[in-house]
Every structure is written in C-alpha cells, then in structure tokens.
Ligand code: SF4
C-alpha cells in the first residue's frame with residue numbers, strides 16, 4: 001500500500017492527509033468546508049477553525065486518509081467503542097474500530113481506526129480502496145447473508161484483525177458489528193472471509209472464484 005502524506009498545521013492542530021487513501025467520500029468537505037475546500041490551495045486550511053472542530057470532522061473520514069495530532073490539548077483519536085463494518089453499495093467495505101491489517105505472512109501492514117478495503121479487485125493501491133470501482137462500474141449490493149455470521153449478544157472490546165490472504169480474500173479475526181441499510185446491525189465474531197476479487201457470487205463473502213479468475217493481490 002503506497003503512502004503520499006501531506007501535512008497542514010495551525011497553532012492548535014497538525015493534520016495529515018494521505019492522498020492515496022482518499023476516495024473523495026467528502027465527509028470532510030461537507031463537515032467543515034471552511035477548512036476542507038478542494039477549490040482552494042492548499043485545500044486544507046486548519047487555521048480557519050478551532051482544533052477540536054477539525055478533529056471531530058477528521059474522525060468521520062471513513063478511509064483513514066485524514067488524521068490529526070493536537071498541539072494544545074491532550075485529545076487523541078480513539079477508536080470507535082466497537083468494531084464496525086459498513087458495506088457500501090457498489091463500493092468498498094469501511095472498517096471503524098481497533099483495526100490491524102496483516103499480510104499473508106502475518107506482518108502488520110496497517111494499524112488504524114478507519115480503513116476502506118477494496119472489494120472490487122481493481123484498486124491499484126490494494127488492500128486499500130482507490131475508487132477504481134467507479135472506473136470499472138463495479139456493481140454489488142450492500143447486503144450479506146446473516147446466517148454465515150452467527151450472532152453474538154454483545155461484542156467484545158477486542159482488536160479486529162483483517163488478514164489478507166495471498167491472491168484471495170480477507171479473513172476477519174475478532175468481533176465486529178456489520179452494518180448496512182439492508183441488514184441493519186448484526187454482531188458476530190465469526191471469522192468470515194470477505195471477497196477482495198470482486199467476482200464472488202456470495203458477496204461480501206468469498207466463494208473461491210478468485211482462483212478461477214486468477215486474482216492477484
Ligand atoms: S473524508 Fe477522507 S476520504 Fe473523504 S474526501 Fe475527506 S479526506 Fe478524502
């Protein structure tokens with residue numbers, strides 16, 4: 001996963017922006033346009049708002065492209081109280097929580113509180129989404145077969161590990177609440193395999209099609 005990090009500072013806050021993980025979800029632009037404005041240069045101007053206002057908006061960035069360090073307060077970014085997985089229509093899987101992405105050898109690729117996993121198979125910045133699903137006009141619903149994820153009463157406050165299999169799916173380890181408009185909220189700790197090649201007939205789960213299509217990633 002490539003990184004291209006830019007830094008913007010005011011007296012109160014240091015904002016970092018990873019161009020390669022931004023997919024123009026626009027939560028920042030809609031949340032605080034006087035700071036995040038693509039029509040201006042630089043496009044992030046942290047001196048135009050209070051540090052805590054900017055931090056609130058940064059914590060809504062679903063891809064983890066934006067992060068902050070406060071200079072004048074103790075505030076640090078916390079992960080959401082439970083690990084949440086949001087399925088998006090025709091787009092990536094968003095993760096929020098205490099997240100660790102590992103490669104097939106078990107090495108840590110990323111630790112973060114927010115992450116957008118490519119599930120169309122076309123991103124040039126795998127495992128992260130880079131908006132390629134729009135270019136290839138990839139289609140997928142935001143639903144899931146809940147019977148594949150036996151429900152648990154309450155989610156444990158554990159880390160969610162997203163383990164990337166070579167040329168295959170991402171395996172979840174830990175508990176999570178999967179959310180979408182069609183399934184509502186469903187909490188499980190089943191170690192399901194999420195399709196990354198884009199071709200499974202049982203999306204968002206892997207059905208082995210990645211082998212047939214020679215998926216690389
Ligand atoms: S919220 Fe994050 S992903 Fe969306 S436009 Fe802003 S920086 Fe990019």
Ligand code: FES
Pocket residue numbers: 168169170194195196197198199200205206207208209210211
């Ligand atoms: S990763 Fe897509 S079917 Fe397995």
